[in-house]
Amino acid sequence: MMKTVYVCTDSVTGIFSAVYDAWKAQKAEGECEIALCGFMEQQLFCNYAEVEETEKKAAAVEHMIRKHMGTLAWHDIYQAALSADAGKGDAVLGTCLAARKLKDGKKIMEHLGHPKVRKVFELSRRVGNESHFLVEFIRFRELESGVMYAPITPKSHVLTCIAPHFTDRFPLENWMIHDKTHRAFAVHEARKKWVLVQEAYDETQKAGYNEYFQRLSEKEIEYEELFKSFCKTIAIKERENPVCQRGHLPLWYRPNMVEFS
Amino acid sequence: MRIQESMSVYDKLNILTDAAKYDVACTSSGVSRSNDGTGIGNCKLAGICHSFSSDGRCISLLKILFTNECIYDCKYCINRRSNDVKRASFTPDEICTLMMEFYRRNYIEGLFLSSGVLKSPDYTMELIYATLYKLRHEHNFQGYIHVKAIPGASQELIQRVGFLTDRMSVNLELPTAESLKLLAPNKTRKNILTPMRLVQDGMARNKQEVALYRNSPRFVPAGQSTQMIIGATPETDYQIMQVAESLYQKFELKRVFYSAFVHVNEDTNLPARTDEGPPLLREHRLYQADWLLRYYHFQADELLSEKNPNFNVLFDPKCNWALKHLEEFPVEVNRADYKRLLRVPGIGYKSAGRIVRARRFGNLDFADLKKIGVVLKRALYFITCSGRMMYPTKIEEDYITRNLLNAGEKLPQEVVNMGYRQLSLFDDVRFDADKVIRQSGM
Numbered sequence: 001m002m003k004t005v006y007v008c009t010d011s012v013t014g015i016f017s018a019v020y021d022a023w024k025a026q027k028a029e030g031e032c033e034i035a036l037c038g039f040m041e042q043q044l045f046c047n048y049a050e051v052e053e054t055e056k057k058a059a060a061v062e063h064m065i066r067k068h069m070g071t072l073a074w075h076d077i078y079q080a081a082l083s084a085d086a087g088k089g090d091a092v093l094g095t096c097l098a099a100r101k102l103k104d105g106k107k108i109m110e111h112l113g114h115p116k117v118r119k120v121f122e123l124s125r126r127v128g129n130e131s132h133f134l135v136e137f138i139r140f141r142e143l144e145s146g147v148m149y150a151p152i153t154p155k156s157h158v159l160t161c162i163a164p165h166f167t168d169r170f171p172l173e174n175w176m177i178h179d180k181t182h183r184a185f186a187v188h189e190a191r192k193k194w195v196l197v198q199e200a201y202d203e204t205q206k207a208g209y210n211e212y213f214q215r216l217s218e219k220e221i222e223y224e225e226l227f228k229s230f231c232k233t234i235a236i237k238e239r240e241n242p243v244c245q246r247g248h249l250p251l252w253y254r255p256n257m258v259e260f261s
Numbered sequence: 262m263r264i265q266e267s268m269s270v271y272d273k274l275n276i277l278t279d280a281a282k283y284d285v286a287c288t289s290s291g292v293s294r295s296n297d298g299t300g301i302g303n304c305k306l307a308g309i310c311h312s313f314s315s316d317g318r319c320i321s322l323l324k325i326l327f328t329n330e331c332i333y334d335c336k337y338c339i340n341r342r343s344n345d346v347k348r349a350s351f352t353p354d355e356i357c358t359l360m361m362e363f364y365r366r367n368y369i370e371g372l373f374l375s376s377g378v379l380k381s382p383d384y385t386m387e388l389i390y391a392t393l394y395k396l397r398h399e400h401n402f403q404g405y406i407h408v409k410a411i412p413g414a415s416q417e418l419i420q421r422v423g424f425l426t427d428r429m430s431v432n433l434e435l436p437t438a439e440s441l442k443l444l445a446p447n448k449t450r451k452n453i454l455t456p457m458r459l460v461q462d463g464m465a466r467n468k469q470e471v472a473l474y475r476n477s478p479r480f481v482p483a484g485q486s487t488q489m490i491i492g493a494t495p496e497t498d499y500q501i502m503q504v505a506e507s508l509y510q511k512f513e514l515k516r517v518f519y520s521a522f523v524h525v526n527e528d529t530n531l532p533a534r535t536d537e538g539p540p541l542l543r544e545h546r547l548y549q550a551d552w553l554l555r556y557y558h559f560q561a562d563e564l565l566s567e568k569n570p571n572f573n574v575l576f577d578p579k580c581n582w583a584l585k586h587l588e589e590f591p592v593e594v595n596r597a598d599y600k601r602l603l604r605v606p607g608i609g610y611k612s613a614g615r616i617v618r619a620r621r622f623g624n625l626d627f628a629d630l631k632k633i634g635v636v637l638k639r640a641l642y643f644i645t646c647s648g649r650m651m652y653p654t655k656i657e658e659d660y661i662t663r664n665l666l667n668a669g670e671k672l673p674q675e676v677v678n679m680g681y682r683q684l685s686l687f688d689d690v691r692f693d694a695d696k697v698i699r700q701s702g703m
Contacts (some may be wrong), residue, residue, distance in 0.1 A: 112632070136311050140366045148365060166367075168296050169303050169404075173365060191298075223362050226274055233278040234324060235314035238523050238538050244317025248310070258368075259312055 003046040005033045008053060008089065012081045012157075015089045016058035018051045019096055023061070029097045034089030069099050070106035080123035082157040091119035130154060131161035137253045138162070140175060141224075142217040148175035149213055151256055159186045163194045178213070224258045231259040268349055270359065276349040280329040280340050281375055283525075284432075284488070285518040289321045289370040289405045291483030292427050300401030302364060302371075304427065308405075309370050322373035322407060323363055327351055327388055331377030335434070335445040337493050339525040340377050350379070353392040361400050371405030371427075372396070382413035390418060393425040405483075410460070412452040419456050420480075423463055428483040428515070431456050436504045440494035443530050457512050460485050464513075484515035491547060492522035492540040493531060497570035502550055502561035509554060519547045546572040553579055556610050557603045575666070580606040583643055584658050590643045591650065595624050607640030627651050638668045 006021055008014035015034065022032045033046075065074045077092055085091075094116025099108040111117050131154075140148035148170070152158075159179050163186040166175065176187045183199035201209060254260040290308030310319035328350035329340045339346060356374070363369045374392065379385045389408055396402045407428040410419055423429060431453055435441045438450040460481055467480035487508065489501065505517045521539035524531070550572065553559040557579070564578050565571070573581040583590065583606050592605055594616060602613040612634045619625060619633065626646045631637055641651040642661045654660070 136309055138367050142366070150367070170301060170365060171296055171298050172301060219362070223366065226271060226359070227363060227366075227368050229271065229275055230278050230323070231312060231314055231320060233275055234282050234320060235316045235318075236282055236523060237316075239316040239318075239521075239541065241317040242315060245313045245315055248317065248319065249313040257312070258366075 001031060003031060003033060003043075005035050005043065005046050005048050006051050006089075007035050007037060007040065007048055008051040010036045010038065011053075012078070013055060013058045014051065014053050015081050015092055016061040017053040018089060019061050019093050020057035021049065021051055022093055023064075023096070027097075029094065029101075032093065034093045036086060036089055039086035065096065068105040069096075069108050073099070073106065073109050076109055076120055076124040079127040079161070080120040082160070083123040083127045084155045084157075085123055087119065088123055091116050091123065095120045127156045127158065127161065130156055131158040133250075133253060134158055135162050135165050137249070137257055138166075138177065139256065139258050141258075142220045143213065144215045144217055146174065146217065148173055149178065150175070151178045151180055151213070153180050153256065155181070157182055157184075159184055159196060162186075163188070163196075167194045228259050270355055273349045273351060273355070274325070274359070276347050277326045277329060277351065278324065280346075280377075281324045281326045281373070283339070283520065283523060284324060284373070284375055284409075285520045286407065286430060286486050286488060286516070287319055287321045287324060287373060288428075288486075288516070289407075291515060292405070294403060296403055300403050301361070302402050302404030304371075304403075304405050311367065311369055321370045322405065323360060323369045323371070324373040325351070325356070325375075327356070327374060327376035327385070327392065328379050329377045330379050332380070333378055333445070333447040335448065336526060336528045336530050337444055337490060337522065341526065344526065351392075353388065353395050356392050357395050357400055360396060360402065364402070364404060371407070373407045375409035376411065378411060378413075382411040383415050383418060386411050386414035386418040386422065390422050390425070393422060397425050407483075410456040412448055412456065414456065416459055419459055420463060423460060423480045424478050426481060428486065429460050429481045430486040430488070431460075433487045433489050433504075433508070433517075435494055436489050436496045436501050437494070440496065444493060454512075457485065457487070457514075461512055484513075486514055486516040486518060488518035488520050490522050491519050491544055497565075498543070498547065498550075498572050499561070499565040499567065499570035501547060502554075502565060505547075505551060506554055506561040517551060519544050519551070542574060543572070546574075546578060550578040558600055559604075577606075579604070580639065580665070584662060587656050587658060587661075590656060591645045592643060593645050593648065594630065595620050595647055605640055605643045607636035607638070607643070609634070639665065 004022075004025070004027060006018040008018040014036075018034045022034070025032070035041075062074070065077060069077075077095060080088055081092055094114075095108060098111065098114050098117055099105040102108060102111065108117060109121065112121060134152060134154060138150045138152060140150045143149050157179070159177060163177065166177070167188055170188070172190050174188065174190050176185050178185055185197040185199070186194055187197055188194040288308050289304070289310075290306065292304045293306040294304040296303045308321060310321045312320040314320055326340075328348070329346070330348045330350060331338075331340045331342055334341045334343055356372070360372050364371070374389055376385050376389060379388070389411075393406060393408065396406070405428075406426045407430065408422060408426045410422070410429050410431045412431060419429075433453055434445055434448065441448060441450055463480045464484070467477075470477045471479065489504070491501065501519070508514045508517055521541050521544040522532075523539045524534050527534070550559075550561075550564055553564065554561065559579075559582070564582055572578055576584065583604065589604070592601055594602070599613055599617050602608055602616060603610060608616070612630075615633045616625065616630070616635075619629070624647050625633075627637065627641075630640070630646070637651065642654055642656070642664070644650075654664075
């Protein structure tokens with residue numbers, strides 16, 4: 001029988017809609033696959049099906065996963081769907097199909113012998129680690145308007161993982177986190193819930209916005225200088241150990257951090 | 262008479278950070294609290310590090326002294342009264358502004374406030390209290406605060422500060438009372454242990470209050486810690502471990518920190534200056550042993566003894582223990598209980614837990630252990646899976662030692678650099694074995 005490849009965009013809604021379609025068509029393991037638009041390798045002997053992506057389908061899949069595979073598995077699958085890996089859609093689908101075969105679907109994440117489950121586990125851990133690092137290393141700058149602005153360049157789509165932490169921490173601040181890699185914002189207005197916003201402006205306006213993000217408040221530079229000198233002074237010269245420092249704080253996080261600029 | 266010049270916050274921060282950097286504890290763990298929606302800040306149970314300085318230590322809290330003026334004359338301390346260093350003091354408002362501005366930029370996780378003793382212990386503690394009060398009540402700060410209790414401060418002040426802070430610590434400074442007398446003439450053992458006991462009792466009482474009234478204020482919810490300076494006085498590792506153990510048992514401390522002695526002052530009572538730098542390997546071994554006490558059910562007496570009072574430079578304390586107790590091995594992975602698994606080199610508490618859970622579904626073999634996270638190149642000499650060892654090996658100390666060293670185990674830098682040395686007049690001869698044994702414990 002010919003394999004069906006479901007093609008969707010690189011988003012959580014896209015991947016879950018594809019899982020929905022495969023589920024509806026009652027495909028078994030090995031009969032179906034998910035490929036992401038833009039990361040696709042053409043294959044022979046298979047049908048390609050374009051996925052119609054709707055919130056409704058994604059919500060239905062979320063409900064199914066939560067009900068049959070449990071909250072912990074949902075957490076792993078959701079994080080895996082946020083990762084930067086071309087095979088993530090397929091891993092999610094494979095895990096859902098593998099869970100169907102188990103008597104107790106909630107044990108699925110312990111089934112690490114299954115290659116797709118292991119993949120989901122690895123991806124989820126990677127995204128979890130990256131968002132944990134960013135919770136530590138994000139640096140806000142106060143703009144002229146008083147808004148706290150933090151640019152980041154993460155590998156995975158981590159905004160939804162880190163925004164709740166900062167909402168709890170700074171309920172009375174207006175802040176936004178700008179994911180430059182995926183062109184998205186997490187925006188929080190004081191005393192309200194945070195929202196996820198996709199960069200919608202076109203290239204001509206981009207320069208204007210970038211300039212807006214460069215205009216800092218009066219005090220900003222002063223506090224940055226204070227923190228820079230704090231970081232320099234706190235180190236004990238006799239114990240210098242850059243290898244240890246790199247182990248805890250990898251170099252690629254540093255361009256967005258004030259103390260290393 | 263002193264002439265007081267007005268100093269910028271930038272200069273003050275530099276001076277008072279520089280003075281605080283030798284304090285070790287920079288953890289923000291032990292308490293979980295979310296924001297009530299009216300202020301700023303929250304706490305995570307595991308703690309959050311925000312940056313790492315060039316010595317590889319984490320920057321989690323804004324670690325500063327309130328003042329580096331001090332009436333005491335501790336020999337090892339850069340801020341001793343007889344040292345001619347630039348002195349500065351913050352005001353409570355300056356600390357609050359600095360704190361809030363750093364915190365909202367996500368630079369730090371909270372405040373670590375220590376202080377030199379200005380005028381008297383009570384006077385200093387009062388200033389610290391004023392700062393914390395402003396921070397908690399005027400700025401509504403709900404993040405993490407760690408303060409040092411000043412030895413000699415009154416009971417009432419410590420009580421009051423305890424309700425504002427998350428963690429409190431009193432520095433033990435030196436492992437034995439004799440060393441303390443020698444190097445910190447103005448501090449006494451009693452002065453240090455009294456506030457420690459006070460906090461301990463306060464926490465026990467508070468636990469009952471909280472059980473009864475859920476919303477009653479918390480007293481030092483993240484527990485207390487302390488630190489000792491290693492290498493300034495001739496105590497052995499054995500003595501230090503015994504002190505640490507009794508602190509954990511009798512005072513219920515959360516952590517004991519060890520701080521390798523860094524030469525900042527010249528004094529006849531301090532060890533002579535050498536080119537070797539701070540005793541980092543020794544500090545590392547002490548931390549390893551500290552973990553064994555807290556997570557691996559080891560006793561200090563098992564790791565070291567009067568006859569064998571110092572840690573092995575080549576092997577970590579657990580591996581060293583195993584080599585000396587080969588009669589306990591090999592351990593059968595599929596049968597041994599959790600505590601016995603913990604004692605195998607190469608099996609940590611995470612893998613031991615995973616082994617116990619996973620073996621319910623069936624026997625484990627070496628390939629499974631590898632996936633679980635066991636370090637087989639170290640563990641293979643000490644375990645069997647279903648009665649079989651991984652390779653035919655001899656259970657002999659020499660054989661295993663040789664093989665472990667050959668296995669490309671990464672040796673500490675100090676050992677790699679070890680070689681013949683030119684004898685010099687200034688070699689530190691005060692650290693001889695006899696003297697060390699004569700020293701008494703707590």
